[in-house]
Amino acid sequence: MSKETVFLSGATGYIAQHILGQLLETKKYKIVGSVRSQEKADALKTNFQNNEDLSFVFVDDIAKEDAFDAAFQKHGAEFDYILHTASPFTFEIKDNKKDLIIPAINGTKSIVQATVKYAPNVKKFVVTSSYAAVASPSADYIKSNTLNEETWNDQPLEEAVKDPIASYYYSKTAAERAVWDLHKSLNAKFKVTSINPVFVFGPQQFDSSVTKKLNTSCEFINGIVHSQLDDPVSNDIKGAFVDVRDVAKAQVAAIADDKLAGHRLILSAGRFSLQSLADIINKKYPQLKGKIARGVPGSDKEAIDSLATLDNHVTKELLGFEFIGLTESVMDTVNQILKVDASQN
Template identity: 55%
Template sequence: MSSEKQTVFLSGATGYIAQHIVKQLLDSKKFKIIGSVRSEDKANALAKNFNNNPDLSFVYVKDVSDPVAFDEAFKEHGSKLDYVIHSASPFHFDVSDVNEDLIVPAKVGSAGIFKASVKYAPNLKHFVVTSSYAAIMDILKETDNTYHLNEKSWNPMPFEQAVTNPLFGYCYSKKVAEQTVWDLSKELNAKFNITAVNPVYVFGPQCFDSSVTKVLNTSCEIVNKFVHSTPETEVDESIKGSYIDVRDIARAHIEPLLDSDKFNGKRLLMDGGRFGNQAIVDVLNTIPQLKGKIAVGTPHRDDNITKDLAVIDNTETKKLLDFEFINLEKTIKDTALQVLKVEGRL
């Protein structure tokens, strides 16, 4: 790579994962970043957190599900873009029509930024899309320990079943969003390389303490609720899944920019191992400020949880990335300790 900094367009720059991507890109001192945000206030707050770094600038994209949402920004900046990281994605279950509120926007949003990249960014080298484990897994077989998954697996649920409830619809929408990118790359004969990053539940600290609010983003809120639990709080078994640390996710988005051909056409299945609610509580109870004050449940109930769940093989991802993933203990502790620090409880 030449000494001149290369330019990355990052959609949804204020997101939980995206802020960590910005931090790592800036820390490398190899990149300039143009981040898309929904409002000037959000841009100003983020710029301030990064000490108004001159390598970070912003464009305004109000609705990522608008088919031409990115066109103006790409017309203006496309000629100088080396990379695109598409991390913006609507995430909510407050829907009245699963197809119209979840599936259609996911497809349109991915198509919009990809088409803009092909049309207006002639020097683009690599397009990284933040996908999800939801695009890979079979939600109906998550508790089937004979079911095996890897980087080539796709969520098999048919559309007719997906529209029956918001959770199915959300999982299906993640598949559609990612598949749209792969399909368009062939259809439009894209000249740049492509990588998808497929995370499971993402834990770890917010990039800045100022982002610690009463309610955190979806995954971290699982930890936050137990940080604010009482010894009487029940530790239910409703959450069983896989974890990954946000700092590892951010790094997985950046590695393809550093070695484009190696990561071309790859899906990175970002899974650090299985966990349940009890495993989270067990870790939290090792923090002196919490021990005896929060839920206890049945200690070590989740120690062998892996044998009860579908088998995830992400050997190829780990080989490609070639770095150790942060373990469950560290990711949960770092999430909780930041909350305690902000609340003045350390």
């Protein structure tokens, strides 16, 4: 029986590499990943031991309105599933709307339209959205709020563009809405699932991806590992977490399990603050205790209690697996960081 083909956009990303690993482990799929350069393709191919089920196409700028057309014109007929993980994410910008919001929307519209035009056999389209599309930056900080899979970030554009973080939240919201809206307006035959993760912790798929500065979420952990004893630990940094391996697991499930079609899935294993991370690292790593930031142990409870209620029981019931807990996720991240640090000294 021939293997089905998955197209994975943004294949070199933190989450995407875990998705690749889990897809290849099933031995059920061929994967075509989009990358921005031959160098990135070669490095990923090497890391995955030149697996014959993995190949690449080049999409140099996902923000272009026709970004995916050439790749899909050439290969689209082969695709059975689309996993769209690529998204512009930078705060080094001059114009929040022009440089952040419009590219996010254009890139997402491009891949949906290319799928409809050039990939007639696609059965499921899975978009990696974000908790940012569920709640505005302020909504998650209002204790009386309850946020769930039906909730949308409703911050208006004119308000969001004033701040780069709010603009990022808006860009994720607008991009996800574009998927659902185009799916309906274009009468697309494929089913859509949206994956909406919170802060994502956990190890990199490969040690070679561990650099001095990590991706936004994991940098919270990395920052504590490399902190000084007197450094402050801010309880203002707080929210919800999920492990990257569970995010990848949900993506793979979304193409295999029909009951996930048509749903938004909020991937959250629980709440944390920066103090929670500091407490775990100080407790579990005696070789670091007394050298790294300590903060005020136990003060995370009050910070976490001030947050909104995040109710994702529908997601958990649909997925049917236990999420990795905070201690395990943090320790697996720290273990990898320390291993790489040791190898470089």
